[in-house]
Amino acid sequence: MALYARLFASAYDRVLAGSERAGLAALRRELLSHARGRTLEVGAGTGLNLPHYPATLTELTLVEPDPEMTKRLERRVASQRRSGGAQPFPVRCVSAAAERLPFPDDAFDTVVCTLVLCTVEDPVRTLRELRRVLAPGGHLLFLEHVRxxxxxxxxxxxxxxxxxxxxxxxxxxxxxxxxxxxxxxxxVLNVEHRRMPKAIPIVAPLIVGCAVARA
Structure with a gap:
């Protein structure tokens, strides 16, 4: 399993490259243009969302539980800093599971999950955690595989x-x-039912949208 985890992480960007070029990157960019203030991304993977965040964020926290993915995520953040392409806001990486976030209540204005809720062990607990760390009026931005x-x-x-x-x-x-x-x-404030380009049929159905925590 450890070997497969390394292989999966090393191949992840290449596997998604065709979908990214065919429209997935554009879906990410449009969704993330709505991120505001203190932003948390859960299941950040290798950091494919990183180039698409608006420069107006206050800070960005990237959470990833998989050690192999985290290595690549940290390298991507560091590479952007060295190349001068880093965003004009602080970016930090945190190793944690989405079901047990190490943050206080109301800590973020925006929470982002892209291709994550299909993989977490407990989606109900995860979403309750996301709701907990969202400040009143904060938004959940999602792009997810669905039934x-x-x-x-x-x-x-x-x-x-x-x-x-x-x-x-x-x-x-x-x-x-x-x-x-x-x-x-x-x-849910808005949602679009889309298809992931260049994907096999069982993972092609997507939802893309925004939700706010109910009072």
Whole structure:
């Protein structure tokens, strides 16, 4: 498993490169343009979101639980600093699980999760943690794999989920994530149902949107 974790992390950017060029990077950029103030990204992976954050942020905290991904994330942050391409706000990396965030209540104005809620062990606990650390009026920005609205494709997602979860380091491509967001104290302000370009069908359905914690 340790060897596969290293291989997965080393190949991650290359595997996603075609999707990024075909439109996934544009989806990230549009979503992250709405980030404001103190921003937390959970499951930051190798840092593919990093170039897309607006310069107006106050600070950016990147949380990643996987040690192999964290190494690459830290290298990307350091590389941007050395090249002079770093953002004009503080960026820090923190090793932590999304279900147990080491931050006080109301610590952030924006929380970001992209292709993360499909992989966490406990999405309900994770979203409750995200709600806890969001300041009143703060926004949750999400771009996530979800269960297809097409019954035939959803059945294939169910059939292939056990295999895909092993190949994708925990990715459950058949989760009803929008419903879970709404069930854990968030009101969805807007959501678009999109498809991940250049992706195999079972992971192509996406939701992209913004939610706010209910009072």
């Amino acid at each position: 297809s609205g097409d019954p035939a494709l959803a059945r294939w997602q169910d059939r292939l989920e056990p295999l895909w979860r092993r190949l994708g380091r925990g990715c459950r491509c058949n989760r009803s994530t929008l419903e879970t967001i709404e069930a854990t104290g968030f009101s």
